[in-house]
Amino acid sequence: MSELRAPNLLAWVDVVVTAPAHSGLGETLTYRCEQALTPGTLVRVPMGRRETLGLVWAVRDHPPEGLQPAQTRPVTAVLDALPPLNARWRELVAFAARYYQRALGEVALAALPPALRDLTPEQLGRRLKKTQPETPTAVSASALAPLSPDQAQALADLQGESRPVLLYGTTGSGKTEVYLRAAQRLLEEDPEAQVLVMVPEINLTPQLEARLRERFAAHALVTLHSGLTPAQRLKHWIAAHLGQARIVLGTRMAIFASLPRLRLIVVDEEHDPSYKSQEGARYSARDLAVYRARLESAHAPCQVLLGSATPSLESWHAAEQGRYRRLAMPSRIGGGALPRLRLVDMNQQPRHTVIAPALLQAMADRAARGEQSLVLLNRRGYAPVLACHDCGWKSDCPHCSAHAVFHKIDRTLRCHHCGHTTRVPRACPECGNLDITPLGRGTEQIEEQLTGLLADARRPDGQPVRVARLDADTTRAKGSLESQLAGMHSGEVDVLVGTQMVAKGHDFRRITLVASLNTDSGLFASDYRAPERLFALLMQAAGRAGRDAAFVAEQGSQVELWVQTWYPQHPLFAALARHDYPAFAAQQLEERASAQMPPYGHQALVRAEARTQPAAQAWLRLAAEAGAGLPGHERLTLYPAVPMAIQRVANVERAQMLIESPSRPALQAFLAAWQPALQALRAHPETHGLIRWAIDVDPLTI
Incomplete structure (x- = not known):
């Protein structure tokens, strides 16, 4: 039975629905039901003037204390063609909601396919009648x-x-x-x-x-x-x-x-x-x-x-x-060797060098032998910014505190944060100077430069060297990723330029050289996780080379990782040269332990978004005051609120406050007790203009 019209009341059910943690609604809403239901059953329930998908969380013999039967609304329909979601799945969702400080329904309903939210029981039944997967077999x-x-x-x-x-x-x-x-x-x-x-x-x-x-x-x-x-x-x-x-x-x-x-x-x-x-x-x-x-x-x-x-x-x-x-x-x-590290000291290169001459020659030599090269530059677009040297104008995004990136292929300026796109101006919008120039380099520019610099190089068949690019821009169209990867696997591409997506998990068989161009940006970043991320990225990128030991032996090539850097003496490169992750990890963990940083300490970030920066920071300041005396507070450090690195995105001002504790249980107890106080602060007059706030437990970026 799907439609519920019988007048006899058999049970009340607690249902979770989609509701953000700061909505003020309870974890569950109680409905009356004219049939026996099992926890984990999907139902359709009225909520306000609309009907929504809900998940039965608990079944009651009588309504909650203080709630009259007449005050409850009935479950509209039951999606009983699907078996209930089991107790282990529900406990996973409950744990995720508790630990990451989100509403139960927000996590539970987001875990379900969006198309399920609008289906009636009859429509779901028709879907279930369609062809189902067969029993699997495996290769012996x-x-x-x-x-x-x-x-x-x-x-x-x-x-x-x-x-x-x-x-x-x-x-x-x-x-x-x-x-x-x-x-x-x-x-x-x-x-x-x-x-x-x-x-x-x-x-x-x-x-x-x-x-x-x-x-x-x-x-x-x-x-x-x-x-x-x-x-x-x-x-x-x-x-x-x-x-x-x-x-x-x-x-x-x-x-x-x-x-x-x-x-x-x-x-x-x-x-x-x-x-x-x-x-x-x-x-x-x-x-x-x-x-x-x-x-x-x-x-x-x-x-x-x-x-x-x-x-x-x-x-x-x-x-x-x-x-x-x-x-x-x-x-x-196959006993293949790991790539040998070759550091290119950019202090010794000709002025304004983008790609070292020795690296260019190495790529040309490998293409001539039928081998492939991979060039890593973790920045897409043609250039990070356009600038006028006469008046100082830069291609800033009007909605974000970030530059709009120059994409030469379609002559646009795009903000990679809010998506704002505009045409490249013919002249400087402020002073009229016709000579506006790109600053910095992205994958689009490197692809263009390599195509020109390798124009005289030849493949074994006498054809020109082919350079391709793999990043979020070139893989946007349906099927484009598969076709580009197929080009690499078939040997049609000699040099592949890409962002970090090319360094992850791909099994390219002909690559014998990997080059990293803009390496130093990760050496001195303010984020304490930056060295870990850089080391992993370079190790993973290096791992794309020399994966076919028989091919490398047949070619007689030396598999290499070229890294262009202004700081060749940095200790990170010493561990990278030995491919010694255990030594790198030991050094990093020693630093983390001395500073009580994760995994030795535990963190949460509270982020606030508002129409003005003062409103965002005022809310965070009041939040810190409201946390005084709560369980676990004595074992916490609450740092002052500061603007986020990208302070404004899509005309929304953003600020954050870091919380640290040596005890995970103390941090969790504090955050759970803090939630009601944070919700109440939305009505405080100093926080007028607050749009939203969120807690990020175990943040990866600060």
């Missing part, structure tokens, strides 16, 4: 390539391990094959088991999806990421929820997928900051994966496998303490 292990000793040992050590496992494998060591074999072993042992494989970004899904589909029957696999259409996302979510999809491949949102028979969670490139959401509930999918495996293990064994060549310092520290088991895979498949 005997038909697969033999495992390396490192891979075989890692698989053996995984068997029966109940702790989270950190698979620390150098780039090219075959971590993906370990994931696939672990999944295959599980699916063969348990005919109903499900596997969740997570990647940090959408651009990594096509390559891994192809390998999974090659290994397992295509219909056993579904993907979950923001690049899907609403209909696709709903279809894939339903297949996972019903247990028909045995393997789910997704980005961070997939951690909230309903997987009733989940037995293995793989988090590939676990160090990647993309696993931390930067909007809404600012959750870490990697951390929730560890928590979810623990929840699932109370029902049936569930293993979590975190893989990386450059693990996050949090995971490395957990392994050092014995809370995680660390498995090492130090050797590359």
